[in-house]
Amino acid sequence: MTILKVDSVSAGYVPESNILHDLSLELNEGEIVSVIGPNGAGKSTLLKTIFGLLKPKSGKIQLKNEVISGLKPFRIAQKGVSYVPQVNNVFPSLTIQENLEMGAFIRSDDYSDTMEEVYTLFPVLKERKNQKAGQLSGGQRQMVAMGRALMLKPEVLLLDEPSAGLAPIFVSSIFDKIKEINATGVSIIIVEQNAKEALKMSHRGYVLAMGQNVLDDKSDALLANEEVGRLYLGG
Amino acid sequence: MIELIVYGIVLGSIIALGAIGLTMVYRIVGFANFAHGEFMTGGAYVALFVVTILLPWIGFPDSRFVPLSFGWRMVIAFPIAMAVVAILAIALDKILYKKLRAKKSGPVILAMASLGASFIIRMTILIIWGSDYIFYRPGLMRPALDLPLSVKIRPDQIFIFCAAIFLVILLHLFLKRTKMGKAMRATADNTDLALVTGIDTERIIAWTWAIGGGLAAAGGVLYGIDVQLHPGMGWNFLIPIFAATILGSIGNIYGALIGGFVIGIAQQVSTAFLAPTYKLAVAFMIMILILLIRPQGIFGKE
Ligand SMILES: Nc1ncnc2c1ncn2[C@@H]1O[C@H](COP(=O)(O)OP(=O)(O)OP(=O)(O)O)[C@@H](O)[C@H]1O
Ligand SMILES: [Mg+2]
Numbered sequence: 001m002t003i004l005k006v007d008s009v010s011a012g013y014v015p016e017s018n019i020l021h022d023l024s025l026e027l028n029e030g031e032i033v034s035v036i037g038p039n040g041a042g043k044s045t046l047l048k049t050i051f052g053l054l055k056p057k058s059g060k061i062q063l064k065n066e067v068i069s070g071l072k073p074f075r076i077a078q079k080g081v082s083y084v085p086q087v088n089n090v091f092p093s094l095t096i097q098e099n100l101e102m103g104a105f106i107r108s109d110d111y112s113d114t115m116e117e118v119y120t121l122f123p124v125l126k127e128r129k130n131q132k133a134g135q136l137s138g139g140q141r142q143m144v145a146m147g148r149a150l151m152l153k154p155e156v157l158l159l160d161e162p163s164a165g166l167a168p169i170f171v172s173s174i175f176d177k178i179k180e181i182n183a184t185g186v187s188i189i190i191v192e193q194n195a196k197e198a199l200k201m202s203h204r205g206y207v208l209a210m211g212q213n214v215l216d217d218k219s220d221a222l223l224a225n226e227e228v229g230r231l232y233l234g235g
Numbered sequence: 236m237i238e239l240i241v242y243g244i245v246l247g248s249i250i251a252l253g254a255i256g257l258t259m260v261y262r263i264v265g266f267a268n269f270a271h272g273e274f275m276t277g278g279a280y281v282a283l284f285v286v287t288i289l290l291p292w293i294g295f296p297d298s299r300f301v302p303l304s305f306g307w308r309m310v311i312a313f314p315i316a317m318a319v320v321a322i323l324a325i326a327l328d329k330i331l332y333k334k335l336r337a338k339k340s341g342p343v344i345l346a347m348a349s350l351g352a353s354f355i356i357r358m359t360i361l362i363i364w365g366s367d368y369i370f371y372r373p374g375l376m377r378p379a380l381d382l383p384l385s386v387k388i389r390p391d392q393i394f395i396f397c398a399a400i401f402l403v404i405l406l407h408l409f410l411k412r413t414k415m416g417k418a419m420r421a422t423a424d425n426t427d428l429a430l431v432t433g434i435d436t437e438r439i440i441a442w443t444w445a446i447g448g449g450l451a452a453a454g455g456v457l458y459g460i461d462v463q464l465h466p467g468m469g470w471n472f473l474i475p476i477f478a479a480t481i482l483g484s485i486g487n488i489y490g491a492l493i494g495g496f497v498i499g500i501a502q503q504v505s506t507a508f509l510a511p512t513y514k515l516a517v518a519f520m521i522m523i524l525i526l527l528i529r530p531q532g533i534f535g536k537e
Contacts, residue, residue: 073433077432077433085427085428085431088427090425091425094420094421102421105418105434
């Protein structure tokens with residue numbers, strides 16, 4: 001079943017020009033979908049638009065059967081979508097624990113169970129829960145950012161380049177965590193520079209260029225596609 | 236000399252109450268609020284109204300906590316002054332600054348608007364109360380206590396220091412322990428991420444004004460208790476509180492606290508060498524020196 005549907009969306013940062021042109025994407029329940037493409041293709045812009053930080057100028061975005069395009073980010077968050085931005089995705093002067101608490105800001109119920117789940121997923125965060133997020137390594141910061149997003153118990157998780165700037169050993173461990181999160185039933189859209197790795201762990205992939213759909217297919221098919229390999233997967 | 240340092244600490248605690256609000260507003264709302272001094276004046280005059288008109292009118296008895304110069308009337312007036320100014324500060328944001336933010340006006344436009352607001356508030360107070368210097372309790376002898384090291388200090392001044400520290404501790408606990416306080420720090424850290432997290436940043440801004448306005452009002456009342464009231468009092472505090480803010484690194488609450496004490500002490504100690512009328516010039520000089528030597532302030536990163 002389709003959980004999130006981006007339907008011919010055009011969007012941009014200024015009124016005169018669009019970055020996304022008639023872009024479409026579908027995420028099915030339980031899936032990991034990768035979005036790949038060259039720098040400046042509009043991958044981050046796509047996630048921002050889904051999350052309501054940018055308003056589509058045409059087209060619509062649906063979560064299950066409800067149109068969410070035009071809603072404010074916190075409304076979209078309340079409906080079960082969490083977003084981890086590409087950069088500046090933690091509160092540096094807050095402790096790890098406080099970062100997670102902020103993730104649950106709009107929850108009025110008891111979220112201590114969720115916090116335990118996040119700590120179980122990322123044990124290192126529990127060990128350092130009173131340390132400021134700004135003092136952590138890049139990999140741990142990424143874990144805080146994901147943990148923060150998971151505090152809402154989202155159905156859909158939007159990840160913008162979770163492996164950016166990480167040492168190779170951390171890249172694979174972050175990807176393992178993403179698979180674990182997915183296994184708990186969270187549907188995930190992941191934007192990645194590490195396109196090959198991302199495709200390997202995802203069910204399907206979308207290739208974007210200049211704000212437009214170029215290709216979408218099952219991940220295996222994209223990995224096997226020579227042209228995709230040459231243009232987007234670095235050889 | 237030691238006596239001047241002690242007086243400087245008293246003055247510094249008042250400056251700090253102004254500077255903390257100024258620095259919070261700068262960090263979270265994003266501009267230098269030139270009307271901040273007027274929040275101090277406003278607080279002082281609201282308390283004056285409550286102490287000398289409202290409470291006598293409802294027949295609230297006069298009292299005095301000897302050896303302090305004030306009694307229960309001031310105890311009631313103090314939080315009222317803080318609350319009224321807090322509400323005024325939120326109202327000013329809603330009718331003026333918020334409109335400018337919605338138009339995506341830059342920090343310079345907002346600062347200029349605040350300068351205009353400061354004139355309006357000051358003139359309003361001037362029209363209502365006149366330009367005289369006023370005491371909360373006129374004609375009272377205020378003997379000083381003799382402390383060791385030949386320090387003479389009035390009991391009121393000890394109270395002022397304690398009250399300021401008490402408020403700072405309350406603020407600290409609010410920021411560290413409460414959900415709203417943590418959300419405020421989160422917003423100060425990264426407004427975009429706060430939005431993404433679902434924090435209603437407009438609500439945080441309102442809280443920031445309330446706290447900044449309330450603390451400034453407290454500073455104004457304390458200054459009124461220490462010295463006297465005058466419609467220009469807050470305006471005269473503007474340079475010291477800006478100097479304290481910049482010295483303590485703009486946006487840093489604890490820096491503003493330290494900066495307040497440093498500026499207060501520097502101002503008082505300078506009177507040993509210079510005429511007291513140069514006190515403001517001293518604060519101004521320090522501010523210029525910091526801007527030239529270390530513009531990021533003592534707690535700022537390179
Ligand atoms: N805040 C912004 N304001 C205006 N233009 C922007 C903004 N952010 C990005 N852009 C522009 O939008 C286009 C797409 O940027 P986007 O960040 O979506 O690309 P991306 O595919 O995520 O690239 P990268 O791999 O570098 O992260 C670029 O031309 C960029 O210059
Ligand atoms: Mg990007």
